[in-house]
Amino acid sequence: MKIINNPDKNTWKAILRRPTQTVDDIEGIVSEVFTNVEQNGDEAIQEYTERFDKVVLNNNLVSNEEIDEAVTTIPEALKTAIKSAKQNIEAFHAAQKTSKVRLETTNGVECWQEKRAIESVGLYIPGGTAPLFSTVLMLAAPAQIAGCNEIVLCSPPNKQGKLAAEILYAAKLCGVTKIFKVGGIQAIAALTFGTETIPQVYKIFGPGNQFVTVAKQLATKFGVAIDMPAGPSELLVVADATANASYIASDLLSQAEHGADSQVILVSTSKKMISEVSKEVEAQLVVLPRKAIAEKAIAHSKSIYVEDDKIALELINQYGPEHFIICSKNEDFYIDNIRNAGSVFIGDYTPESAGDYASGTNHTLPTNGFSKAYSGVNLDSFMKSMTFQKISKEGILNIGETIELMAEAEGLQAHKNAVSIRLKDLK
Known part of the structure; x- marks a missing residue:
């Protein structure tokens, strides 16, 4: 993994570029x-x-x-x-x-939403x-x-x-x-x-x-x-000096073995931790059955040293990782302020593998920075929201003039007439 120390903010975009084709x-x-x-x-x-x-x-x-x-x-x-x-x-x-x-948004105007598969x-x-x-x-x-x-x-x-x-x-x-x-x-x-x-x-x-x-x-x-x-897998780990280097290395390699185009990133406020994780990655990589694949992913992955949690968080939100692991004594700061991540894993005993298999959350997640706008798969992914409305005589009398005025202002006379014809019968 390439080690980068205190990168200038202007270089973040290039440093965080994914190893994928356009x-x-x-x-x-x-x-x-x-x-x-x-x-x-x-x-x-x-x-x-x-x-x-x-x-x-x-x-x-x-x-x-x-x-x-x-x-x-x-x-x-x-x-x-x-x-x-x-x-x-x-x-x-x-x-x-x-x-x-x-x-009931207005007397006589009832609206509701239901979900259908x-x-x-x-x-x-x-x-x-x-x-x-x-x-x-x-x-x-x-x-x-x-x-x-x-x-x-x-x-x-x-x-x-x-x-x-x-x-x-x-x-x-x-x-x-x-x-x-x-x-x-x-x-x-x-x-x-x-x-x-x-x-x-x-x-x-x-x-x-x-x-x-x-x-x-x-x-x-x-x-x-x-x-x-949802393309090649990716993982970002944030760690401070209190983290466990062997755990972090195992998490990085767990994603690196997915494919040669996977990407793993370590962001740390401790240069010593980066050094320890690098050694652990080398040691654990040797015995992996999928070593050849993981090595290729590790080759374009990075360890980034930053001075404090605030800078780390800003960089992480800019990257928008698919998987985000927090190994920091300031975990609440990251939990409360992370804006762009597919799924978040907190603490020493929450490996990303748990989410991949058996904890209960979904592992089909947005990659390539799409976590800035997309959610991971959830129950609503398989459903649509449908809206319904029913308006009584009282209801159309209550909102009819509002509709007429707005439709006329937009130049849509037929829209206005659809209300006017009803109001005429009721008055």
Whole structure:
């Protein structure tokens, strides 16, 4: 990790730049895939699966028999762990349900808001170097709680043309209605347009690599909503002299092993702590099975020394991390004043891994600075708010003139007439 001491504020933007390609670098191939899938459906899907995943599939729908067979291969201890994590995730997301908002704004004018589930949702589950079955829980569990009628899951197949047994088990637990062995850009395109076998959905969820992220953004041009732009993983840790260097190093590496384009940052008010963490990162990195991947991520990651918590907080808010860990005696200062972060982890015994798997919060979070404007996935992500109103005779008499005057001032005579014709009958 590159060590930077007291960087001038004018250099922060450059220092905090993510190691990702721009949309312009990727959009060409994404648009090409989208056009092919829109025009050729399953034939195009098969072509891209063969090209990118190196496997030929005559049928990309996972059968019930495949699911049942896969479930038998999972150790009972892991099944128990998955069920336990699901229980915590369900508990936290079920608690996010809100009651109907109802109000009489004026005598005779009643307005209310209710939430309805999105009927059809698509869940993208990354495969590649790490099949993320935990993401199935994070997306399918709240979708089921929300009451989505159709929950479609897409994930890239392995070289044997199969999905990880754990992905299938988690999907079955959470009520996923259809599972397809399709990954990458072509999966997002299929969910956007629909094919002969893969249904079109109203909203697409899930993290992915830079190509998947751009594909999701392109999907919005075709009337399909997305949860957020969620690309390569990132973590920022703030630490002072009281922190535990080995814990911090383990957290930094836990995100670095996600992918070569992941980014981890340490911001500290202690030069000694930065030195200790650097040594710990080197020591812990050596024994990691995914050492080669983590090394690449660490190579473009940074340790930044700043003089005090106020400067640290300003820098962190400018970065807007996906994951933010607080290891400081002044934790309340950071908790109270952090404005831009996807999810916050507080204290020595709250590793980011807890949020990734089993504490109950959702791990599908905005990356690349989008935490400045986007929330992470939550129950409301799978629902829409609808407003209703009912106006009585008394109500239209009370607000009718207000509507007439405003409509006339905007030059919309038909709007005014819609009220005037009613008022005439009542007077």
